Amino acid sequence: MVWIYTFITFLPSYLLSWVSRSDGIFYGTEEERAKRAKARSVLGRPEGPYRAVSAIKRLATMLQPGVDTLDKMFEYAAMKFPHRDCLGTREVISEEDERQSNGKVFKKVVLGDYRWLSYEETYTAASQLGSGLASLGQRPKTNIAIFCETRAEWLIAAHACFMYNFPLVTLYSTLGGPAIAHGLNETQVTHIITSRELLETRLKAILIEVPRLQYIIVVDNTPTSWPGYPRGISVHNMAAVQKLGIRPENDYFLKKPLPLPSDIAVIMYTSGSTGVPKGVMISHSNILAGITGMAERIPNLCEEDIYIAYLPLAHVLELSAELVCISHGCSIGYSSPQTLADQSTKIKRGSKGDTSVLQPTLMAAVPEIMDRIYKNVMTKVEEMNSVQRTLFILAYNYKLEQLAKGYSTPLCDRFVFRKVRSLLGGQTRVLLSGGAPLSAATQRFMNVCFCCPVGQGYGLTETCGAGTISELWDYSTGRVGGPLVCCEIKLKDWMEGGYRSIDRPHPRGEILIGGPNVTMGYYKNDPKKQEDFFVDENNQRWFCTGDIGEFHEDGCLKIIDRKKDLVKLQAGEYVSLGKVEAVLKNCSLIDNICVYANSDEIYVIGFVVPNQKHLLALAERYGVRGSWEELCNSKTMEELVLKMLTEAALAAQLERFEIPRKIRLSPEPWTPETGLVTDAFKLKRKELKTHYQDDIERMYGGK
Template identity: 65%
Template sequence: MILNMDLSTLLLLPVHLFVWLYSVLSFLPWYFLTGASSKKILAKRIKAKSIKGQSEGPYRSVDRFETLAYMDFPGKDTLDKLFDYAVERFGREHCLGTRAVLSEENETQPNGKVFKKLILGDYKWITYEEMEVEVNHFGSGLAALGQQPRNTIAIFCETRAEWMITAQSCFRRNFPLVTFYATLGEDAVAFGLNECGVTHLVTSAELLETKLKSVLPQIPNLKHIIYVDNKSISTAGYPETIQIHSMQSVKELGAKPENLNREIVRPIPSDLAVIMYTSGSTGRPKGVVIVHSNLIAGMTGQCERIPGLGPKDTYIAYLPLAHVLELTAEISCVTYGCRIGYSSPQTLSDQSTKIKKGSKGDCTVLKPTLMAAVPEIMDRINKNVMSKVQEMNCVQRTLFNLAYNYKLEQIKKGYDAPLCNILFKKVRALLGGNVRMMLSGGAPLSSATQRFMNICFCCPVGQGYGLTETCGAGTITEVADYSTGRVGAPLICCEFKLRDWAEGGYTKQDKPHPRGEILIGGPNVTKGYYKTDFSKNNDFFVDENGQQWFCTGDVGEVHTDGCLQIVDRKKDLVKLQAGEYVSLGKVESALKNCSLIDNICAYANSDQNYVISFVVPNQKQLTAMANQKGIVGTWEEICNHPIMEMEVLKEIKNVAKTIKLQRFEIPVKVHLSPEPWTPETGLVTDAFKLKRKELKNHYLHDIERMYGRK
């Protein structure tokens, strides 16, 4: 029998024996010393209940069942008070950190494209006390330039320390902040600036030159532009009615005694804090109206789900600050005394696109303990690591898979595998090696990717559900909850209930669990959309108790322990010619598990009887398959080759059958896109949600081809 074994299997017999002996000998000490039994009880406990005992809800956390929480620190009921409190407690501790650019160079790729590569220095920090000085001076300078309390001021800028300094300056002086994504198109930004009638705008030199300059003549109310970079900008070619200032010059203006000593008008909880323009996945961006008490309630709920949050934590900030997830995360970190180190998706790791080979990415230098991410980024990490595993030699690959599968079985039972964690040390180092918790939001996270992060990065992943309209707060899974595919119980600041959606076939009488459209209510629910009549907006309503509610358009299923699972989205539903309903989001979520796919958009016309798809293929996997098939050429030629389309379609069908998609849900035709979808292309939002309208217009020719019109 042994003679028939291959060499790798033979070599691994002692490993299997060692793991078995280790598990037997170490389980009982580990079980009791780590409190595994109490963690398992927490994982299995009832986490939320219906306050009326009815299947539709409302459901509340059992940790705050009688009344909803709206404040974590007594009396700190506005954002400026939270910042004052943080400065008082953590004055000389590090607060905001930024890496200096030591050098940059252009690197030409094999395909002729030129990438800018950076070498960055160590993080340079400012303390809470130093940040307060900057906040005071900048706010005072804005007031000296004519910015008035309760009048809006806009920020159109990348995520960086100056963004947070601007925000805290505005919160302190009751200047409502209007936020725009840095990737938003020029016309959308001009629309928002005109809708809010802002006179002052904070931006970066790059965005000013590349995006704003051409549309400034269309924004008549704008009088002052402040750019955050430490350099000079030529004012040639700008409208004479607009004054352009550096942030440093505004701070110097504000530091003058006659300006610094002016009376400050502080906000009250019901004052407007932010008008947050959405990224516009369904058309023209809408400004969500958020008051101080909304944000404080939402953060109170979010922070309760992050155990031990405090001065020992370091948070890496790289998601857009114009997104509610990142904004609330950073304000919470400042409130609790955490360090915030700034980064970007292009400099996050040693392998990131802007990091020069051989130099260090931001995670390696910062070694964060906390990190927020959208599923798209986690999916990329997963596929990159697993791709490298396939390149290992037979013994290494077998060892990795053995450790991975062993730990997977342990995690499914609610346990850990400390011995295996040694093998994942190199993988953990991709994010610095110290991450103790990750928070995922913005879109559903696949079970496979969640398990990968649990196993390889040795940390829990808190999957959250919330919207801009609810200040990013809704639900978050508890650290002890080792289930996958769910978004947890309601936060202590809010409650949710279900509403039947007959057209989609979801009702609160469904078995085994009630299902329906998710409605979220509580003090974190915002006041509506800017310049939209509340009474005519069906998305928001106030109940008989005076509580604000938001109708999310997402469909959820409530499990017996009170945790929520997102199962569908109303806006993604398309009725085919034969009468079948197809949830495009469900199809996409399922097919992202395909190894050949990095991203996918399913599409269907109601006058057709089948689904088609656009796919961004995994370059390494598809190129390897092309080599096997004897297909050579550029990446674009490989993607456009009909044989490669058929191979990807074959793989899609195999995966679809495995996960039991209905026949009519499986795409019949596919178009392969050689270009990835990034926020810069305008085809996805900054949270990497698909912009269906833009994708449809972009691939209109291919849609017609796949539906047989061309």
């Protein structure tokens, strides 16, 4: 069958490849792509600094000449694409409660089509909101907070703040009360923009702890009156504030001061994976440099593209991605993880999820979501009959082989992978992964089954999300690409961990990112204590990431470790917790895992969120009975899962001392709402350690 298929498709593929070559888009074989330089060391040293080949002479700082602030960028887009769709939101047709077989009740929704605001309408809405906020006493260079889910109103409010030079304090919608109060008090805000749900469920309870707060602007249109709030606090609907802004006596648009490139645009509070959230000060010029670097890695980005927005806008990846889209006239359709696909938790059975309706061409995702898609599809493959499963695996391996040669597989894409591709709407041409390392298995799966390249990126809030993104024609796994055109990267020796720039075959060390995208530091943090930031002799700002990387011959970066994730066991061996977790998460039994090691002990332990379907199948195979909670608390099931984990670890060539000797199965998944992971699904190790303290003592023999 493979021979016949290859014979039939050879001539069309061969001719198409030559057409592609003449258009300059043939990317060559995997071997040819690996030899092509993505970045070079500017000074020729193994530690760098490394720059993208196209930015050897000069780092990029902005998309268009003269467009040096975010208000100018949006004005440019509104003038160039006035009637194009800008922001879209699905209409809610109905809501109902659906009782599950286990007795739990979930709220399900039926959603209609997307309703769109044009670029011109969005620009007008933002300018009116900014004028209305000014009429309520908000002043330039005075902080204003936004505490809201990802939705169109979030971005409208952000652009209003950029226009009127109100530094925007962003807070995750899943932060706990103390963290919210900390951010609001530290930035001394008097105005906050939020949603009705978050106001009533989260914000209202801590208002007494935020004495400076005076105005709450609710993005929902209902209700119109807000009784029962503490004295001195007034609550307004966003629409009412916009109406206030268009009154002739309150028209602040003509007399508003223009922001400077060096002015603070955003104070972005981190998700707090290592303690109290810190506010990162990001200037207009920082953001513009960052999105310039990102845009250069997305080929043919234009107004025909549609982006689906569902990640937290308080995260630098999502905010940067949406601003990249705005700068190029793309359409942004809003979604949420609960309504993303037809099978999502809030979508009523039989109705369509957001990807099916929107059919996006661009999408950003964190590895946690991609891993989930990969495991769900592979579970369905395992359930196929032997003929279907064999054909799928055959097509999968055949396409992998063809991708390595630089060829496409149109018939495989059409007849085998079309159904998988339709999970994301069927039109996706670029997937951008960021926030954490993406496993090789998941990356290969997305490239093959979704028939589009996956650009794996690396960046931090402190670098405006910009650092590296792999070239979309580079299908190699485990690497994050070369530096973006807005920054450069060098390696710093870390002797304690044994990483040096003179290591062979690849130079290794702590990753330092420098360039115009490196932010201004932490808000109200003593500059002397901000040792992770420094300025070099050329007046360029640098950030020490704490991540360990190595540069390959073609200038691509690979993340191999993290200083904070490295634990030294009692016998002297170093264990990289993140590395072990990345390997073990590929096991089908595992939905999530946190590896823990105490320096006073000789072995590693782990906390595991098991995959429900696979754990139940394992229990049935070995005759273990009980409820879900009873199975997770079963000593027998712990031993069975640990045995399979050990086999997976040995197959992946982990060292014996890296493999957990004892585990604890968790019946509850880790979500941002539980406080055990961040909004980007990064592990909160401190909170996990506290949560499982009794189990840690048990697994370490009562110590």
